[in-house]
Amino acid sequence: MDRLYYCQVVLIGFLFFFGLNSIFAQSRASISGIVKEEISGKALAFASVKVENTKKGVNTDAYGNFRLFNLTPGPQLLIINYLGYEEKRLNIELKAGEKLEVEILMKEQVFSTEEVVISTQIQGQQAAINRQIQSNTIVNVVSKEKIEELPDQNAAETVGRLAGIAVQRDAGEGTKVVVRGLSPRFNSITVNGERIPSTDAEDRSVDLSMISTDALEGIEVFKALRPDMDGDAVGGTVNFTIKKAPNEFRASGKLQVGYNDQASELGQYRGSLSLSDRFFGGKMGLILTGNVQRANRSSDILQANYSQSGENPDGSARVIVSNLNLIDRDEIRYRYGGSVTLDYQLKNGFILLSSFLGGLERNETRWRRRYRVAASYQEIDTRYREINTLLSSNTLSGEHNFKFLNAQLSWRASYGLTNRNTPYLRSARFRELGAFTADLEEARGPEFIPLGAKSNLDNTWFKDAFADTDQIDDRNLTSQIDLRIPLQAGEFLKGYFKIGAKYRQNDRSRDLTRRWTAFGGINDIIADFPERFDLDTEDRIRISNFISGEREDDFLSGQYDLGVKLDTEALNEFSETYSSYYVLDNTFDLQDYEAGEKIRAAYSMFEFNFGEKLMLLPGIRFEETRNNYRSVFGTPIVNPDGTSPAGLLGLIDTVGNRAYTEWLPMLHLRYKFTDWFDLRLAATKSLARPNYFNLVPWQNINYNESTLSKGNPDLRHTQVWNYDAFFSFYNKLGLFTIGTFYKELEDIDYIRVSRNLEAGQFRGFEITRPVNGEFKATVKGLEIDLQTNLRFLPRPFNGILLGANYTYVQSETFFPLFEIGPRSTEPPYQPTIIDTIRQNRFPGQADHILNVSLGYEKNGFSGRVSMVYQGITLGTIGTRAELDGFTDKFIRWDLILKQKMGNSGFTIILNANNLSNTPERTFLGSNTFLTQEQFFGWTGDIGIQYNFEAGKRGK
Numbered sequence: 001m002d003r004l005y006y007c008q009v010v011l012i013g014f015l016f017f018f019g020l021n022s023i024f025a026q027s028r029a030s031i032s033g034i035v036k037e038e039i040s041g042k043a044l045a046f047a048s049v050k051v052e053n054t055k056k057g058v059n060t061d062a063y064g065n066f067r068l069f070n071l072t073p074g075p076q077l078l079i080i081n082y083l084g085y086e087e088k089r090l091n092i093e094l095k096a097g098e099k100l101e102v103e104i105l106m107k108e109q110v111f112s113t114e115e116v117v118i119s120t121q122i123q124g125q126q127a128a129i130n131r132q133i134q135s136n137t138i139v140n141v142v143s144k145e146k147i148e149e150l151p152d153q154n155a156a157e158t159v160g161r162l163a164g165i166a167v168q169r170d171a172g173e174g175t176k177v178v179v180r181g182l183s184p185r186f187n188s189i190t191v192n193g194e195r196i197p198s199t200d201a202e203d204r205s206v207d208l209s210m211i212s213t214d215a216l217e218g219i220e221v222f223k224a225l226r227p228d229m230d231g232d233a234v235g236g237t238v239n240f241t242i243k244k245a246p247n248e249f250r251a252s253g254k255l256q257v258g259y260n261d262q263a264s265e266l267g268q269y270r271g272s273l274s275l276s277d278r279f280f281g282g283k284m285g286l287i288l289t290g291n292v293q294r295a296n297r298s299s300d301i302l303q304a305n306y307s308q309s310g311e312n313p314d315g316s317a318r319v320i321v322s323n324l325n326l327i328d329r330d331e332i333r334y335r336y337g338g339s340v341t342l343d344y345q346l347k348n349g350f351i352l353l354s355s356f357l358g359g360l361e362r363n364e365t366r367w368r369r370r371y372r373v374a375a376s377y378q379e380i381d382t383r384y385r386e387i388n389t390l391l392s393s394n395t396l397s398g399e400h401n402f403k404f405l406n407a408q409l410s411w412r413a414s415y416g417l418t419n420r421n422t423p424y425l426r427s428a429r430f431r432e433l434g435a436f437t438a439d440l441e442e443a444r445g446p447e448f449i450p451l452g453a454k455s456n457l458d459n460t461w462f463k464d465a466f467a468d469t470d471q472i473d474d475r476n477l478t479s480q481i482d483l484r485i486p487l488q489a490g491e492f493l494k495g496y497f498k499i500g501a502k503y504r505q506n507d508r509s510r511d512l513t514r515r516w517t518a519f520g521g522i523n524d525i526i527a528d529f530p531e532r533f534d535l536d537t538e539d540r541i542r543i544s545n546f547i548s549g550e551r552e553d554d555f556l557s558g559q560y561d562l563g564v565k566l567d568t569e570a571l572n573e574f575s576e577t578y579s580s581y582y583v584l585d586n587t588f589d590l591q592d593y594e595a596g597e598k599i600r601a602a603y604s605m606f607e608f609n610f611g612e613k614l615m616l617l618p619g620i621r622f623e624e625t626r627n628n629y630r631s632v633f634g635t636p637i638v639n640p641d642g643t644s645p646a647g648l649l650g651l652i653d654t655v656g657n658r659a660y661t662e663w664l665p666m667l668h669l670r671y672k673f674t675d676w677f678d679l680r681l682a683a684t685k686s687l688a689r690p691n692y693f694n695l696v697p698w699q700n701i702n703y704n705e706s707t708l709s710k711g712n713p714d715l716r717h718t719q720v721w722n723y724d725a726f727f728s729f730y731n732k733l734g735l736f737t738i739g740t741f742y743k744e745l746e747d748i749d750y751i752r753v754s755r756n757l758e759a760g761q762f763r764g765f766e767i768t769r770p771v772n773g774e775f776k777a778t779v780k781g782l783e784i785d786l787q788t789n790l791r792f793l794p795r796p797f798n799g800i801l802l803g804a805n806y807t808y809v810q811s812e813t814f815f816p817l818f819e820i821g822p823r824s825t826e827p828p829y830q831p832t833i834i835d836t837i838r839q840n841r842f843p844g845q846a847d848h849i850l851n852v853s854l855g856y857e858k859n860g861f862s863g864r865v866s867m868v869y870q871g872i873t874l875g876t877i878g879t880r881a882e883l884d885g886f887t888d889k890f891i892r893w894d895l896i897l898k899q900k901m902g903n904s905g906f907t908i909i910l911n912a913n914n915l916s917n918t919p920e921r922t923f924l925g926s927n928t929f930l931t932q933e934q935f936f937g938w939t940g941d942i943g944i945q946y947n948f949e950a951g952k953r954g955k
């Protein structure tokens with residue numbers, strides 16, 4: 001009965017609202033149009049269009065279009081502003097019910113000694129600057145023009161050029177971003193404002209390497225949240241905008257071929273195509289894009305692990321090499337994607353349908369030599385795997401402007417899907433026992449380990465083989481509705497009131513399967529087919545059965561000898577031929593799970609503009625979270641010899657759920673001291689939800705190493721207070737910003753390692769599980785950003801552009817650890833466990849980040865050289881400082897050169913990445929103990945681009 005009553009009230013309310021709206025419908029007028037550059041006719045994105053002495057105002061979209069609804073008939077004055085251009089004031093006379101269309105031409109501000117130069121790079125810079133200074137929050141922007149002037153392979157690399165962003169790489173290519181020192185799981189990634197589901201097996205992070213920059217209209221990084229944005233973005237929200245149809249038919253295509261220095265291979269290629277037009281008198285727009293790329297991401301890798309062996313005379317830890325890996329990896333990546341965007345302009349708004357698809361296919365072959373010093377054996381193994389990652393984002397949205405109260409109603413519904421699938425993984429390993437000589441020097445560094453290795457192939461035998469599959473699906477369903485009502489009190493106070501609600505449902509599942517030859521599986525194959533293999537004196541399969549030749553001698557620039565080359569195809573054939581001898585390792589089922597998350601949110605916010613100087617935006621957001629999960633729980637059974645689990649005991653399904661709510665107050669303030677200088681302040685509260693798998697009550701026991709890992713269903717979410725203060729200075733030459741931020745995190749979750757000394761089955765085991773920290777963690781930093789052009793210089797130097805940003809980040813957090821204390825004085829005289837903490841910075845945080853780009857554009861030529869510097873980054877936490885792991889600092893140089901071929905519409909392009917062949921290095925404690933070094937070489941490509949716009953060429 002109550003539900004029926006409330007439905008009737010809501011229905012009557014809507015009928016009343018729309019009825020009143022229709023009463024006023026006949027008397028109001030509207031203006032739509034486009035803002036262009038006077039000489040070139042290029043559209044100006046994010047120009048400000050306002051009606052004087054009213055609360056009406058909008059910014060143009062990426063193609064210079066704007067629409068103003070519900071205007072009072074009579075004389076009106078339009079005021080148009082765009083940084084770097086003279087203010088335009090346009091007097092118009094509106095009739096009742098009129099739908100006026102206008103074209104506004106803006107005149108560029110120039111110096112008396114300067115020629116008027118219409119530069120693509122300058123326009124891209126100005127579009128980004130205008131978007132930033134007009135925003136009511138703190139945001140960094142990469143415009144579509146700038147994206148086209150960067151040689152980046154994917155979206156992660158482009159985002160990494162903004163202030164406050166560090167990039168995590170895989171195989172030398174950017175994959176995830178760290179925003180303001182906080183790891184990727186703390187950030188929100190969206191396409192056209194809609195959340196991208198996670199692609200990671202363990203946490204909530206998103207792999208951006210599958211997103212090609214060819215499909216993007218622009219990139220926005222919001223550093224301070226508003227109440228109308230999702231509250232779970234502690235570092236920031238990275239939003240990718242997809243291209244929309246402009247006002248006329250356009251076509252563009254690009255094709256590039258390239259070279260990879262590491263593999264000495266030419267076969268790289270990259271292509272993209274875009275078609276767009278408007279129909280039915282411009283009411284409907286359609287844009288189609290597609291892109292494809294083949295990239296060789298092969299690398300030479302050194303990896304080392306260390307352990308503590310006593311102390312040095314000065315009291316520091318004596319660190320020795322416990323494991324050394326030499327890896328030769330061949331990897332080909334195929335990146336593809338596309339988008340379809342359809343928009344229809346209504347009398348009072350629009351409806352938009354957008355679909356985006358991005359995919360990445362990886363084919364990897366890895367050869368590895370492993371020096372297992374601590375265990376006194378050596379292994380040679382190989383692995384071939386295919387990894388396919390797919391992103392699909394589909395959104396239907398609309399915006400409607402009502403004459404009653406000048407209200408604006410917007411809505412959207414979306415379905416997003418990510419899929420990370422490893423359908424084929426085959427690996428095999430060969431072992432040599434007693435593999436080191438007595439004069440092995442494990443304390444002098446990795447380069448001395450091979451000198452003490454016997455590397456006797458005659459004593460190296462086939463140990464075991466594996467066949468794995470892994471499937472991770474993440475689905476995101478959202479719906480949202482927002483209502484915005486303008487407010488005005490006289491001529492001094494203007495603004496709006498906005499309320500809205502959102503529902504988001506996320507469902508994730510993982511299915512990991514391993515089949516392997518187990519203990520005795522290889523022996524069974526030998527017993528059934530003894531004539532097929534060359535056996536050693538102990539009737540084991542020699543490695544010589546699968547050797548295809550010697551590895552090349554330039555591995556890691558000739559520093560190390562990788563030795564023999566295993567025949568991967570022969571080993572894959574072995575896996576297929578003898579698949580019936582492989583058995584299921586059902587301990588891997590303990591990592592399977594299904595998890596769901598339902599989030600209901602509601603918010604309200606105001607924006608008050610007191611005159612032209614002060615903007616105040618208060619608001620609050622409410623979020624209710626409900627989690628559910630399903631997994632399996634069991635205890636591995638140990639073989640009679642105690643060597644390895646043989647199965648699972650007591651395998652049962654586990655289910656659970658939890659719910660919690662959070663209120664997130666937010667306040668933004670912007671004060672314009674002059675027309676070229678403003679201050680922005682923000683105080684916002686946000687949250688971070690635990691990783692799905694950490695909430696599942698899974699358990700994994702390794703009897704060989706006496707370790708136990710498990711989840712924690714009682715893990716709490718993290719609450720964060722964020723404070724920002726930014727000064728901005730801007731004029732026709734560019735933008736300079738300097739700002740600081742401070743974040744305070746409570747209940748942050750960590751992975752805790754402890755030792756169990758209680759009597760029972762797991763006595764003496766090392767236990768690993770996620771826990772909430774007892775102390776608050778903090779992050780603070782400084783961001784400086786400069787974007788400028790030098791058009792005031794005499795020719796030919798007036799074509800120079802400069803961009804630079806610097807970020808300093810400092811964080812403090814406390815990691816739970818344990819120490820083994822003295823033995824008790826009473827039986828059973830066992831040692832005591834002392835829980836302790838270590839203070840350190842956040843993993844993934846680089847103290848210093850610097851981006852510099854120098855561009856030049858003149859007479860159809862465009863060039864840009866870019867440099868990125870990233871300081872030392874904490875990677876892993878040890879029990880003491882000497883055992884902490886770090887990623888070394890690095891500098892990368894990139895280059896892009898473009899030359900237009902007159903007015904033909906064709907442009908020649910030359911790209912070069914990682915010109916200095918900078919390797920990626922990680923180390924332990926100090927750079928004396930190298931833990932990983934990867935060389936990827938430089939890459940370069942050359943290509944041609946064609947742009948066509950109806951009625952124009954060469955744009």
